[in-house]
Amino acid sequence: MAAAHRTVGGMRAALFLALVCIVACRSADPVTPPSERATVDVILRIQAAERLLAQGDAEAALARLREIVELAPSYYVGLRAEQDALLALGRDEEALELARTRAERGADPIAWVLLARLQSDVDAEASLERAIDVDPQCHHAHYALGVVAARAARYEDAERSFSRALDVWPRLHVARRARAEIRDQLADFTGSASDYEAYLDDEPWDQDARYNLASILHRELARPADAERHYRLLLDQNPDNVVAMVGLAVRLMERGDPGFDDFAVAEQLLQRASNREPTALFDLGVLYQEKLDRPELALQSFERFLALESPAQDVRTVADRLFYAPLRIESLRRELGLPAEGGAPP
Numbered sequence: 001m002a003a004a005h006r007t008v009g010g011m012r013a014a015l016f017l018a019l020v021c022i023v024a025c026r027s028a029d030p031v032t033p034p035s036e037r038a039t040v041d042v043i044l045r046i047q048a049a050e051r052l053l054a055q056g057d058a059e060a061a062l063a064r065l066r067e068i069v070e071l072a073p074s075y076y077v078g079l080r081a082e083q084d085a086l087l088a089l090g091r092d093e094e095a096l097e098l099a100r101t102r103a104e105r106g107a108d109p110i111a112w113v114l115l116a117r118l119q120s121d122v123d124a125e126a127s128l129e130r131a132i133d134v135d136p137q138c139h140h141a142h143y144a145l146g147v148v149a150a151r152a153a154r155y156e157d158a159e160r161s162f163s164r165a166l167d168v169w170p171r172l173h174v175a176r177r178a179r180a181e182i183r184d185q186l187a188d189f190t191g192s193a194s195d196y197e198a199y200l201d202d203e204p205w206d207q208d209a210r211y212n213l214a215s216i217l218h219r220e221l222a223r224p225a226d227a228e229r230h231y232r233l234l235l236d237q238n239p240d241n242v243v244a245m246v247g248l249a250v251r252l253m254e255r256g257d258p259g260f261d262d263f264a265v266a267e268q269l270l271q272r273a274s275n276r277e278p279t280a281l282f283d284l285g286v287l288y289q290e291k292l293d294r295p296e297l298a299l300q301s302f303e304r305f306l307a308l309e310s311p312a313q314d315v316r317t318v319a320d321r322l323f324y325a326p327l328r329i330e331s332l333r334r335e336l337g338l339p340a341e342g343g344a345p346p
Contacts, residue, residue, distance in 0.1 A: 033169055035076040035110050035140060042072045050081055058088040076110050076140060083114055092118070103127070109138040116141075121148050139168040143175045150182060158182045173202050177209055184212065189220035210234055211243055224251055242277040245269040249280070253287055263291050274304075281305035282320050285328060299332040 038046075045068050052061040062085035068078045086095035096118050102111035112131035116124035125148050131141035146161030162179035165172055180195035196213035200206065210230050218227035228251045234244035249269040252262040266287055273280035285301035288294040302325045333340055 033137070033139065034074045035138075036169070038072050038075045038078070042068055042075065042078065046078050046081055049085075053081070053085055053088060058085050061085045062089065074108065074110065076113070079110060079114055080117075083117065103130075106134065109135040109141055113138070113140045113144055116144055121151060124148055137168050139165040139172055139175075142168065143172060143178070146175070146178060146182075150178065155182050155185050159186065171202075173199055177203070177206070180209070180212070184216065189216050192216055193221060205237065207234055207238060207241060207244075211241075211247070214244070214247055218247065218251065224254065227251060242273040242280065245273040246277055246280050246283060249273075249287075250283055253283070253291060256291065263287065267292070274301075278305060278308050278317060279320070281308060282325060285325070289328065289332065295332050295335050299329060299336065302329045302332070 045064065049061045049064040049068065052058075052064070062082065065078060065082040065085055068075075069082055072078050083095050083099065086092070086098070096115075099111065099115040099118055102108065103115045105111065109131035112127045112134065116127040116131075119127060125145065128141045128145045128148070131138050132145075135141075142161050142165035146158045146165065149155075149158035149161060159179060159182045162175045162182065165175040166179070176195050176199045180192045180199060183189075183192035183195060193213060193216050196209055196216070200210055200213065203209070211234060214227045214230035214234070217223040217230065228248060231244050231248035231251060234241050235248065238244075246269070249266040252266040252269075256262050267284070270280045270284040270287065274284060281301050282305045285298045285305065288298035288301060306321060306325050306329075330340065
């Protein structure tokens with residue numbers, strides 16, 4: 001499948017949302033940044049409060065989190081969760097005032113990061129620069145600056161900020177995933193694949209990241225066997241993952257080893273995916289036309305592809321709809337001795 005079909009279309013929104021999902025290290029090792037240090041008891045209590053928040057009991061969550069913040073006033077995850085609880089209660093002004101008051105004390109860079117979460121991108125960038133002035137090693141601030149740059153399509157700046165965050169704290173997994181997406185945008189496919197592979201070592205259940213990696217390996221880096229392994233891992237994790245079905249089917253069509261029944265498996269995968277993924281119908285038409293010599297079924301697949309409403313209008317889908325499917329339909333109708341569409345002679 002084409003690179004444009006990967007899940008980078010929603011990257012800017014996903015990156016901004018990831019600003020509230022930074023994964024904290026559980027270690028109390030002396031080299032761990034202060035914002036990542038907490039006792040096991042504090043971590044467990046924050047997790048319990050976050051469960052209350054997810055269940056809709058923001059008042060109880062906030063009460064617990066405020067006790068926790070007293071115990072660990074520098075721990076970013078607790079401070080962020082307290083802010084989230086206030087926002088869930090609709091107390092936005094209180095959250096803003098609390099963040100501003102903490103930031104204006106001037107000694108804690110994390111306070112400026114928390115303030116940036118509540119600001120427009122322009123104001124957030126200024127707050128994050130202030131955080132870095134306070135502490136050039138504040139990895140949360142570097143990461144958040146990368147988010148702001150990515151939202152503005154300043155991809156080189158974003159890559160530098162994510163790289164700086166990882167230089168300071170290599171276990172900031174969300175920054176590695178974000179850099180993988182940015183490097184894909186910059187056509188640094190080798191670097192992107194390397195970041196995805198490292199990220200998936202720690203976060204193996206992120207199916208979007210694994211699909212993006214498989215697609216890069218398949219199309220940009222010409223490593224189809226590695227791509228196939230990731231498609232199969234995706235289907236092991238979720239047998240209904242339609243983009244993985246299509247990716248694996250295309251790989252099997254390319255390989256086409258009769259001894260392994262590749263075409264039959266590809267046909268089954270594409271048929272399963274065809275009601276939810278429009279590109280599956282196009283690929284099914286290609287399979288019938290080019291590999292299985294079944295022009296009638298190929299024609300039906302291409303016509304269904306054009307008739308199916310597609311919520312995803314990526315580059316590949318648009319090109320297939322405008323050019324390739326109509327051309328294949330015209331060729332197949334001529335081969336089958338059918339009149340051209342509109343009733344004209346072939």
